[in-house]
Structures are given as C-alpha cells and as structure tokens.
Amino acid sequence: MKLLVCISKTPDTTAKIAFTDGATKFDEAGVQFILNPYDEWYALVRALELKEQHGGTVTVINVGGSANDAVIRKALAIGADDAVRIDTVAASSSVVASNIASYAGENNYDIVFTGKETIDYNGSEVGGMIAEHMGLPYISYASHLDHDGSKATVTRDIEGGVEVVSVTGPFVLSAAKGLAEQRIPNMRGIMMAKRKPLEVVKAKETESAVSVVSYSLPEEKQGVKMIDPDNMDELVRLLKEEAKVL
Amino acid sequence: MGVLVVAESPKGQLKKAAFEAVHYAYLSAKNLGGEVIALVIGESSDAGQLGTYGANKVVRVDYNGGFDSGVMCSIITQVAEHVGAHSVILNHSSTGKSVASRVAVRLDAGLVSQVNSVPTKDGDAILVSKPVFSGKAIAHCKIEGPKRVLTLMGNALPPAEVGSTCPVELVSVDVPTSNVEVIEQKTVEGVVPLPEAELVVSAGRGMKDPGNWSIIEELANTIGATTACSRPVADTGWRPHHEHVGQTGVAIRPNLYIAAGISGAIQHLAGVNSSKCIVVINKDPEAPFFKAADYGVCADLFDVVPKLTEAFRKAQGA
Ligand SMILES: Cc1cc2nc3c(=O)[nH]c(=O)nc-3n(C[C@H](O)[C@H](O)[C@H](O)COP(=O)(O)OP(=O)(O)OC[C@H]3O[C@@H](n4cnc5c(N)ncnc54)[C@H](O)[C@@H]3O)c2cc1C
Numbered sequence: 001m002k003l004l005v006c007i008s009k010t011p012d013t014t015a016k017i018a019f020t021d022g023a024t025k026f027d028e029a030g031v032q033f034i035l036n037p038y039d040e041w042y043a044l045v046r047a048l049e050l051k052e053q054h055g056g057t058v059t060v061i062n063v064g065g066s067a068n069d070a071v072i073r074k075a076l077a078i079g080a081d082d083a084v085r086i087d088t089v090a091a092s093s094s095v096v097a098s099n100i101a102s103y104a105g106e107n108n109y110d111i112v113f114t115g116k117e118t119i120d121y122n123g124s125e126v127g128g129m130i131a132e133h134m135g136l137p138y139i140s141y142a143s144h145l146d147h148d149g150s151k152a153t154v155t156r157d158i159e160g161g162v163e164v165v166s167v168t169g170p171f172v173l174s175a176a177k178g179l180a181e182q183r184i185p186n187m188r189g190i191m192m193a194k195r196k197p198l199e200v201v202k203a204k205e206t207e208s209a210v211s212v213v214s215y216s217l218p219e220e221k222q223g224v225k226m227i228d229p230d231n232m233d234e235l236v237r238l239l240k241e242e243a244k245v246l
Numbered sequence: 247m248g249v250l251v252v253a254e255s256p257k258g259q260l261k262k263a264a265f266e267a268v269h270y271a272y273l274s275a276k277n278l279g280g281e282v283i284a285l286v287i288g289e290s291s292d293a294g295q296l297g298t299y300g301a302n303k304v305v306r307v308d309y310n311g312g313f314d315s316g317v318m319c320s321i322i323t324q325v326a327e328h329v330g331a332h333s334v335i336l337n338h339s340s341t342g343k344s345v346a347s348r349v350a351v352r353l354d355a356g357l358v359s360q361v362n363s364v365p366t367k368d369g370d371a372i373l374v375s376k377p378v379f380s381g382k383a384i385a386h387c388k389i390e391g392p393k394r395v396l397t398l399m400g401n402a403l404p405p406a407e408v409g410s411t412c413p414v415e416l417v418s419v420d421v422p423t424s425n426v427e428v429i430e431q432k433t434v435e436g437v438v439p440l441p442e443a444e445l446v447v448s449a450g451r452g453m454k455d456p457g458n459w460s461i462i463e464e465l466a467n468t469i470g471a472t473t474a475c476s477r478p479v480a481d482t483g484w485r486p487h488h489e490h491v492g493q494t495g496v497a498i499r500p501n502l503y504i505a506a507g508i509s510g511a512i513q514h515l516a517g518v519n520s521s522k523c524i525v526v527i528n529k530d531p532e533a534p535f536f537k538a539a540d541y542g543v544c545a546d547l548f549d550v551v552p553k554l555t556e557a558f559r560k561a562q563g564a
Pocket residue numbers: 013037449450451452453475476477478479490491492493494495506507508509510511512513514517527528529530533545546547548
C-alpha cells in the first residue's frame with residue numbers, strides 16, 4: 001500500500017502561550033516544538049502497521065519552513081520511509097491543504113492520513129479540504145481502521161458514540177485516539193532517520209482568505225472559593241445563586 | 247443573499263445544537279445582511295420551529311442515506327447556490343466539522359472553525375473570533391472574499407427565542423453516488439454527549455479503582471450530568487475513551503464542571519478551562535486544579551462526593 005501521512009509541528013502541550021508584535025504573533029521564544037500528537041501517536045503509527053501487514057511505503061508530508069525538519073526527522077525515526085516538505089509558510093489550513101492535495105494527486109496514495117486536529121489552532125480543517133480538492137471520501141475521527149488491501153472498515157467517533165463505515169478505493173482519513181498505540185523511536189531508528197530522504201518541494205502560489213488579526217488571552221479566573229467539606233449545602237446554594245449554573 | 251445554516255437533526259430530532267446554530271445565524275445575518283435559511287437534511291416533522299430561533303425559512307432535503315461528508319457537501323452547496331448564501335454556518339460537531347471544510351473548498355469560501363463570537367463587518371471582510379491553543383488564547387480572525395463558512399463552538403452562545411414558526415420548503419437536489427457505506431451506529435441513548443453537555447461530572451486517578459465509580463455516576467445522575475474522566479483513567483481502561491477530556495481528548499465547555507480526584511495537569515485544563523464554573527474536589531491543598539477552579543473542596547472525595555449528591559437531592563426536594 002502507498003500511504004501518505006500529513007504531519008504538523010505544534011508547541012509542546014506545556015508551552016507558555018504568549019504573543020509578540022502587538023499581540024499579532026505567537027511568541028516562539030523558549031517554546032519547545034513537537035509533532036502534533038494525533039499525527040504522531042495515531043496517524044503515523046497506524047500507517048506503519050498497515051505497511052507491516054500489507055507491504056508498501058509510508059511517506060510523511062509537511063507544509064512549512066526548514067525549522068520543521070527536526071520534527072520531520074522524528075517521524076522518520078519512528079519508521080516512515082521518506083519525507084516531503086513543501087517549502088512555504090503554512091499561513092492557513094487552505095494553503096496547507098491545497099499544497100498537500102496537489103502533491104498527493106500526482107502520487108496515487110491508497111490512504112492520506114491526517115490527525116484529528118492540530119493542538120495549536122484546533123481547526124480540524126485540513127483533512128476535509130484535502131479530500132475535497134482530490135474528490136475523495138473523507139473519513140473523519142477514526143478510532144479503528146482495518147484494511148484488507150481493497151476495502152477499509154473504519155470506526156469513527158460521532159456525538160455520543162461511534163459509527164462503523166466501509167469505504168472502497170482511496171480516501172482521506174483523520175486519526176483520533178484509539179487508532180494505534182504511540183511508538184517511541186529507538187536509537188537505530190534515530191540513526192537511520194538521518195539518512196532517509198527528505199525531499200523539499202516548491203510550493204504553489206495560494207492566496208488565503210483567512211488571516212489572524214490579533215490574539216488575546218481569556219479572562220483570568222477570580223480566584224477559588226474554598227468550601228467547608230461538611231457543608232455541601234452551601235456549595236449547592238452557591239452554584240444556584242452565585243454561579244447560576246443549575 | 248443570506249445566511250444558510252445547517253440544522254442537525256439526528257434521527258429526525260432537532261436538538262439544542264440546531265437551535266444554537268440557527269440563533270447564531272440570526273445574529274450573524276443582523277450584522278452581515280440577508281435572510282436566515284435553515285437547512286434540514288432528512289426527516290423532520292417540526293422543522294418549522296426553527297423560526298422561533300430566528301430562521302425566516304426552512305429548506306428541507308429528503309435524504310435518508312448514511313453520513314458521507316462528500317454527499318453532505320454536495321447537498322449543502324447545491325442549496326447554498328439555490329438560495330444565494332453568502333455565509334454557511336454549521337455546528338462544530340463531528341458532523342459539522344467533517345463537512346464544513348469540504349463546503350469551504352467547493353464554494354471557494356474562507357473557513358473559520360469553532361467560532362465563539364458573532365461575526366462583524368470590516369469593509370468587505372468579516373471579523374470573528376475562535377479559541378486557539380486549546381482554549382489558552384483567542385484568535386481574532388479576518389475573512390476576505392464574498393463567501394465564508396463558519397462552524398459554531400458548542401455552548402458558546404445560548405439560543406434565544408425571537409420569533410414564531412416559519413414555512414418549510416421541500417427542495418430536491420442531486421445526490422451523488424458514494425463510496426462510503428455506513429454499517430452501523432452505536433450511540434449511548436439517554437445521555438447527553440460530552441461536547442453538548444451543560445453539566446459534567448469528571449473523575450481521575452484519585453478514584454483508585456474502576457469499581458469505585460458508582461459514587462460519580464450517582465452524582466451525575468442526580469443532576470442529569472454527563473460523566474467524563476482524565477486521560478490516564480481512559481488509557482488504563484478504567485473508563486471508555488470517549489469520556490477522556492483534555493488537550494488530547496474531548497474539549498468541553500459546560501456550564502458546570504465538577505472534577506474529583508483530578509490533579510489539574512495543564513493538558514487536562516486545556517480541554518476544560520473554558521467551562522463557565524469549575525468545582526474541584528481534591529484532598530491535596532497543593533493540587534494545581536484549585537488555581538483554575540471557582541469553588542474548591544479540599545477533602546477525601548469518597549467522603550465529599552456522596553455528601554454533595556445528598557445536598558443536590560435535598561435542594562431538588564425543597
Ligand atoms: C502530550 C500529553 C497530552 C496529554 N493530554 C491529556 C488530556 O487530554 N487529558 C488529561 O486528563 N491528561 C492529559 N495528559 C496527562 C496529564 O499530564 C496528567 O498526567 C493527567 O491529567 C493526570 O490525571 P489525574 O489528574 O487523573 O491523575 P493524577 O495526576 O495522579 O492526580 C490524581 C489526583 O487525585 C487526588 N486524590 C487522590 N486520592 C484522593 C482522594 N481520596 N480524594 C480526593 N482527591 C484524591 C490527588 O491529590 C491528585 O491530585 C497529557 C499528557 C501529555 C504529556
């Protein structure tokens with residue numbers, strides 16, 4: 001099987017979120033970057049498992065600048081065969097998706113994997129856009145995927161439960177928790193990753209209709225009010241009368 | 247020209263999410279201009295009630311096949327063109343998210359997902375905000391161009407009644423063939439799904455053993471809340487995966503979030519910190535969660551949770 005996994009780079013989950021340039025830019029100073037967990041833990045690993053089962057190749061693709069090469073190498077260390085970086089600023093999900101779709105369109109993949117969402121912009125936008133550009137089915141929020149070589153059976157998360165679907169032919173899938181188990185790269189993988197091909201491709205010109213004008217931080221909490229453990233009636237009263245949430 | 251809003255009606259039933267979306271479309275149309283047209287796909291006997299929340303008209307399309315984002319996109323974009331929509335609004339739900347990005351590409355529209363404010367005009371562009379970095383910040387976005395697609399974050403703006411029932415028009419569209427077949431659906435009946443829940447009771451590793459969850463369920467049942475949990479609890483199989491909230495689980499925004507035996511790690515907070523009111527029950531006075539809480543109870547949860555359940559019952563009886 002020929003598999004493509006879209007990987008993105010996000011700030012570490014414990015990163016301090018701050019902005020510079022008059023609150024127009026994310027402050028990267030001192031921030032550790034990681035592979036987006038949904039891409040690394042679930043999408044990539046499930047793709048590798050399918051390759052182990054059916055043979056074939058796993059290519060990872062990223063849209064971004066050379067600063068992303070470190071996380072791309074991590075994906076190679078986990079087991080991807082080769083990598084492609086489309087060299088441009090990932091200004092919006094539409095820029096990312098149209099570039100990935102053009103590349104994927106020329107290479108006949110059986111499955112294009114994305115993560116459920118990036119944990120920084122929380123868009124959940126890219127996967128569906130790629131699918132639409134390529135005219136392929138989009139199977140979102142997959143927590144289980146079986147493939148017999150020609151037909152896939154996927155369990156996907158829906159509100160309050162799951163749905164099982166089958167899909168024939170190539171498709172785009174977004175990976176949710178449960179699809180696979182995280183793999184930690186070993187020394188050998190890390191050494192091999194250095195020699196695996198990372199192709200840098202020129203991006204196509206794309207306009208983006210969406211831009212971020214500024215960022216702000218949410219209102220701080222007022223401070224916690226401690227309640228006497230022996231007076232839960234008081235807590236219920238406060239929830240009703242003060243917080244007004246009941 | 248107007249605002250087209252997709253009103254989800256799973257199993258023919260309009261739910262709160264649909265009322266929220268329609269009311270949001272009504273508020274959006276006030277700023278952006280035009281009528282509000284609500285689209286109902288599939289069966290619905292009472293679609294006209296969407297008028298109460300601000301729809302001028304309902305368009306209903308008869309489609310009873312399974313969910314395929316490609317088919318939904320085709321239906322929605324045909325209706326959007328039929329009614330001349332300048333904006334398409336969907337819920338930021340599993341269904342809405344899966345379809346919105348396709349619709350945006352097909353209509354050549356700008357997409358902002360998970361919006362939590364009513365869009366305003368800025369010349370020919372529009373401005374709208376959304377949470378980013380898992381709720382740790384808000385991005386104020388600008389969308390250029392004549393068309394846009396928005397998905398509305400759940401529980402962000404409460405629906406309000408502003409009118410009376412409206413007419414429903416049945417429209418027929420071309421339904422494309424699909425390579426996706428829905429084999430079965432397994433949903434929990436009688437429980438409000440987490441992303442839509444207004445009240446949530448959540449528990450973590452402090453519960454010690456999966457066999458201890460009855461006190462959490464009892465508390466949840468008493469107030470009609472949905473149960474949730476921290477990640478390690480789901481990872482070890484103590485609770486089902488769909489209950490896992492946080493940065494790598496479900497992000498929620500209920501009116502009330504009660505957390506028992508959860509330390510309040512930054513990744514947990516990322517998924518729950520936009521809850522309107524947070525109650526933390528933890529025996530460790532240094533637990534980081536207290537800093538993010540509105541009300542705190544520092545004590546053994548095995549003692550406090552049943553007492554809280556009792557207090558709720560008493561208040562309901564009164
Ligand atoms: C990349 C990444 C992503 C992550 N994503 C998530 C996520 O999405 N969601 C998530 O929840 N976590 C996530 N985590 C894990 C997170 O860092 C914490 O490890 C986790 O949230 C801790 O779960 P907990 O609070 O249940 O357990 P603990 O941290 O062990 O806390 C248990 C708490 O219970 C209290 N307690 C114990 N006994 C009692 C008692 N009898 N009465 C009252 N209180 C008691 C203790 O004082 C303690 O505060 C993530 C971690 C990483 C690295």
